[in-house]
Amino acid sequence: MSEMIKVGMADLNVCECPNALTTLGLGSCVGIALYDPTTKVSGMVHVMLPDSTKIKKNENIAKFADTGIDALINKMVALGAKRNRLVSKIAGGAQMFAFSSNNDMLRIGERNIEASKLKLKELGIRILAEDTGLNYGRTIEFYSETGQLLIKSVGKEVKII
């Protein structure tokens, strides 16, 4: 029986086949699933903020797109993944409230997506699929057996990318 491993807000985890990873109720945060198709070692990080260098208190590395992805890769490599084989799927980064002002804090979802993509590009990790932006929350599940990312949203059909 495979196990479903939870990843909380500002948290990361890894698993081996046939286990799966999930994070519930992603809003403006971004969920990044990394995958080594050969060993099927998988990882997921739930990042809240784009850039650890902009924040003074940055001990929790899983909180940021830049340090979170690095930390996740290290953990996956320890479990047998190869860096150069990693691919990714990302979801989240919604704008939950239709704010009218252009206050910086309100565009955080968008900035989280940008930062995640930038970091993945720097590391040469391809993004195979994404379901990002818009204005609704998502629960995501990543299956190490198939490399599929399942996305559940309120009032919408389940999506598999």
Place this chain on the structure above:
Amino acid sequence: MSSINLDQLDNMHFDVLREIGNIGAGNATTALSQLINTKIDMNVPKVELLEFKDISEIVGGAESLVVGILLTLEGDIDGMMMFMLEQSSAHHLVNVLLGKELDNFEDFTEMDLSALNEIGNIIAGAYLSSLSSLTNLRITASIPYMSIDMAGAILSVPAIEFGKIGDKALLIQSQFGEDETEVNGYFILIPSLESYNKILSSIGM
């Protein structure tokens, strides 16, 4: 005035913040109760320092479907005020307010949404005005913004604000409920860290 470190709050601070929540939510609950002409009870507010992963647990789990009405605060205090209702409670509220069948739980119409927004506005206003007169601080709220979605997704918005300053969030949370528990919800006051200093020093802490 010394700056607060969230990890070093003592019982005295928690008591004061709980009392602030009590007064604010008390006024807001009264406003809500008058609005729908029903008696509504309120629990003793909780003041909790939570890790991000636990935040959505306070309203029944990350995936529970809620209506969230958010106002951003400016003035002497900044931060956010959130008013959350379980979806069935939100339906019940608009049904009472708009004189519809009480068991009408179809999708929200434009009219329903607009009514909910106004409810959010009125009761958040009641909460904030009592907070403002208690502390003698000027608080201006934005227009209400609404989202109907998973609790975790909605709470990610204030959680991210706290994420910028630390790894925990301090929430002043009050739960209210009608007699037959048809209207259940939460007021959550989320001042920025500097605002906590201002609130506490305004009342002589």
